[in-house]
Amino acid sequence: MTEKNESEATVLEKEMVITRVVDAPREMVWNAWVDPKQVTKWWGPKGFSTTIHEMDVKPGGVWNLTMHGPTGVDYPNQSVFVEVVKHQKIVFEHSGSKAGGKSDATFRSTWTFEDLGGKTRIILKNAFPTAEALQHVIKTYGAVEGGKQTLDRLAEQVEKPLSKEFVITRIFNAPRELVFKAWTEPDRIAKWFGPKGVTVKSAKMDLRPGGSLHSCMVTPDGHEMWGKMTYREIAPPEKLVYVNSFSNEKGELTRHPMSATWPLEMLTTVLLKDMGGKTELTLTWVPINATVEEIATFESGMAGMTGGWTGTFDQLDVYLTEL
Secondary structure: OOOOOOOEEEEOOOEEEEEEEEOOOHHHHHHHHHOHHHHOOOOOOOOOEEEEEEEOOOOOOEEEEEEEOOOOOEEEEEEEEEEEEOOOEEEEEEEEOOOOOOOOOOEEEEEEEEEOOOOEEEEEEEEOOOHHHHHHHHHHHOHHHHHHHHHHHHHHHHHOOOOOOEEEEEEEOOOHHHHHHHHHOHHHHOOOOOOOOOEEEEEEEOOOOOOEEEEEEEOOOOOEEEEEEEEEEEEOOOEEEEEEEEEOOOOOEEOEOOEOOOOOEEEEEEEEEEOOOOEEEEEEEEEEOOOHHHHHHHHHOHHHHHHHHHHHHHHHHHHHHHO
């Protein structure tokens, strides 16, 4: 069996087998699989994002999630765990489909994790009820390549250097529902978003998982900066998760206009806590899919992030006070 650090697939009559050796200890790989916060960072083929609605990793436990495709199509998935052996094995019964469609991807998935002394061999076996069912998911959903890319993303998640998180908290003298609206309605965002002195020229929003906010900020000297937020999770009025990037006017991702080594994508989590008429807002920022150099740039810029977000929150505070 392969020990190369790349995914390899074998298709049998009613079974698809994918293997991958990961350059990370088995315990780390296991934790990345059973922790919902980590699973959302790697589950699915490249270009997909995932929202987990429920995940109880134990025999009989339910796992419900929605995969968001890069073209905007959602794929609801429902699974029930059958066997869980810590650090060694996970088995679950899976069913899935396109949103609104009949379940047409039903199989038993078995993941095994073999300790290779600091590395881990992952073996994924998806067993289908018939050969026709296997061929259907291969042709309809690209299951073989999608499975390989999923293991590749898991490997990237556990092998990549870990970045420190940037966290900033602020209490606003406004109810949580209003603060959430200020983050999720384009007309409101245009009145406060960005550091002090910056104005929002344009803000087009598609508020749904997989949707985005495409906006343009203008600095006091007239310089335009386009940005894009791609939403991953929306839970009114308490949580908002999105991937933040610089972009051009067409919405295509671009590098930071003043730093070529700034991370291309930033995962942003906004948590709102009700404090009886006031709201505690906690924002977390962390690079995703970043190189070592990009992570170093991010970590060296935390003081500047504090200043930038403080100025942004000052503007939000003024906006909320004037309502």
